[in-house]
Amino acid sequence: ELKVEQNPLFLSMQEGKNYTIYCNYSTTSDRLYWYRQDPGKSLESLFVLLSNGAVKQEGRLMASLDTKARLSTLHITAAVHDLSATYFCAVDIIFPRKLIFGQGTELSVKP
Amino acid sequence: KAGVTQTPRYLIKTRGQQVTLSCSPISGHRSVSWYQQTPGQGLQFLFEYFSETQRNKGNFPGRFSGRQFSNSRSEMNVSTLELGDSALYLCASSPGTEVQETQYFGPGTRLLVL
Numbered sequence A: 001e002l003k004v005e006q007n008p009l010f011l012s013m014q015e016g017k018n019y020t021i022y023c024n025y026s027t028t029s030d031r032l033y034w035y036r037q038d039p040g041k042s043l044e045s046l047f048v049l050l051s052n053g054a055v056k057q058e059g060r061l062m063a064s065l066d067t068k069a070r071l072s073t074l075h076i077t078a079a080v081h082d083l084s085a086t087y088f089c090a091v092d093i094i095f096p097r098k099l100i101f102g103q104g105t106e107l108s109v110k111p
Numbered sequence B: 001k002a003g004v005t006q007t008p009r010y011l012i013k014t015r016g017q018q019v020t021l022s023c024s025p026i027s028g029h030r031s032v033s034w035y036q037q038t039p040g041q042g043l044q045f046l047f048e049y050f051s052e053t054q055r056n057k058g059n060f061p062g063r064f065s066g067r068q069f070s071n072s073r074s075e076m077n078v079s080t081l082e083l084g085d086s087a088l089y090l091c092a093s094s095p096g097t098e099v100q101e102t103q104y105f106g107p108g109t110r111l112l113v114l
Helices: none
Strands: A004-007 A010-014 A019-025 A032-037 A043-049 A055-058 A061-066 A071-076 A085-093 A098-101 A105-110 B005-007 B010-013 B019-024 B031-038 B042-050 B053-057 B064-068 B074-078 B087-094 B109-113
Touching: A004 A085, A010 A019, A019 A032, A019 A085, A032 A061, A032 A071, A043 A055, A043 A061, A043 A071, A071 A085, A098 B031, A098 B042, B005 B087, B010 B019, B019 B087, B019 B109, B031 B074, B042 B064, B053 B064, B074 B087
Parallel strands: A010 A105, B010 B109
Antiparallel strands: A004 A019, A019 A071, A032 A043, A032 A085, A055 A061, A061 A071, A085 A098, A085 A105, B005 B019, B019 B074, B031 B042, B031 B087, B042 B053, B064 B074, B087 B109
């Protein structure tokens, strides 16, 4: 069975601290997405990682992909309250064509 | 470009009823996928439509069905609603021309079944 597992599932951080969210997956894929979801809202695309070794950064967030280890990370640098949200990774499956999502990591950044 | 739109945004139904949700993709996108999000099961793939044909289907009962029109708009129907069908239903669109493409999600329809 195809699985995408995130950890931690809940993360409470203080502002200014750094932390990493991990996304492990059990199938071969060279495309992985990170999404952000605010309460009651839809999914906002953060990063598309297209190949092994891909690294992308936007503001205080940096995502990387290691297809050999089947691992992606989302690193948070100097967290701020505005980053509080749930973060999902999703693996792009070719056949059948669909996204398989992780459970989500609920991030709470406290002042 | 306008984003993916979904209507209605909120729905309240009772058990046994049926419901139809609508999704309009980004202009030029021909692939529409539907996902169900619940607290217990997370985000799960329902089905994908491309050029009015269902291309892929997730592991959901036959009560869940969909269709796509010639303008790429898609509808999803759930018959004989159950309490467990309460969820946020998200649709996503993509061009549909590549094997792997970024999918853009709509705002979702929140369905509550009483």
